[in-house]
Amino acid sequence: MRKPPPTTADIFIAKKRSRARIVRRVQMPSGPSGSAIHPSKRERREAEQVLEERNLLIRRTIANRSLETHFQPIVNLRSGTMIGTEALSRFPDGPRRTPDVWFAEAASVGLGVDLEVTAVEMALAEIRSLPSELYLSLNASVETIVSEDFRAILDGAPAERIVLELTEHTPVANYREFAQEIEWLRSAGVRLAVDDAGSGFSSFNHILNLKPDIIKLDISLTRGIDKDPARQALGRALLNFGLEAYRTTIVAEGIETAGELETLRSLGCPSGQGFILGRPSRRVSPPQLLPAMAPPGTSAPAGVGV
Secondary structure (H helix, E strand, O other): OOOOOOOOOEOOOOOOOOOOOOOOEEOOOEOOOOOEOOOOHHHHHHHHHHHHHHHHHHHHHHHHOOOEEEEEEEEEOOOOOEEEEEEEEEOOOOOOOOHHHHHHHHHHOOOHHHHHHHHHHHHHOOHHHOOOOOEEEEEOOHHHHOOHHHHHHHOOOOHHHEEEEEOOOOOOOOHHHHHHHOHHHHHHOOEEEEEEEOOOHHHHHHHHHHOOOEEEEOHHHHOOHHHOHHHHHHHHHHHHHHHHHOOOEEEEOOOOOHHHHHHHHHOOOOEEOOOOOOOOEOOOOOHHHOOOOOOOOOOOOOOOOO
16 A cells, blocks of 8 residues: 655644543644645744644753652452553653654654653662552553663663563564574563454454464454454453463453453453553552452442452
8 A cells, every 4th residue: 555645743643542542743734635735834844843843842851850759550350459550651741642643753753662661761760669469550662662772771670570562552573583582581481461352453463473472452443342242252262262272362452341240240341440440649558458359140249440
């Protein structure tokens, strides 16, 4: 498929999940045939100014480390205990944009790896303060994972407690080369997770070619699964595939209602995360403070919702 003509500005593209990943790129206008219309000098200056301001903002954010790490619990759906936590970046001191916009805009000015490395480094700085039985799940792009800076910040970290999440939206140009690049990580004990399973074709390519340790079911599959037989059938198929054929573990993302939680447990989903299990926050509650789940077919105990 032919790529669209080159552009000079920010486009908003949709993020995974209903939380909407939106990326802004100011586009050069195009004609009816799709051919680019050359911008005026004023339009070029405005586009250049947008990129310059963005560059300065991202560099200042990195230099000042003006981002925060929030943690969202990952819970064993059988016992109700916390088994891990996902590190999520928040940007309280800058313009009000979703984290995905921040990372996409950083990438648009060549600073995507730098911002991701900073976010991962800040998350790793807190791993030893987390309960020792919890693993820490980190989001990173292919470019970041294979970078020398990423290798440096992981040096000395407790590899057996780290999970790297690769999303549906992260392209992998050559799976064989990428698998070789990350062999040092996996041999050290770092686990690999494929995010957004069920949201698109790329996630299945990631699963088949990289053989991850963890498959994360996308929120588009879990949302309303208690009311949709088609979602239940697809969820059951993915669970059977991951748990039986691949011998991997499964995490269902975006669980927000007692009905979704009950249905996923009845389907045999071993673990999950979502607002009903715990919202992202600066602090992680000890696992024993989370109540045990009710057996399938009964109501969830009081206090499970957040």
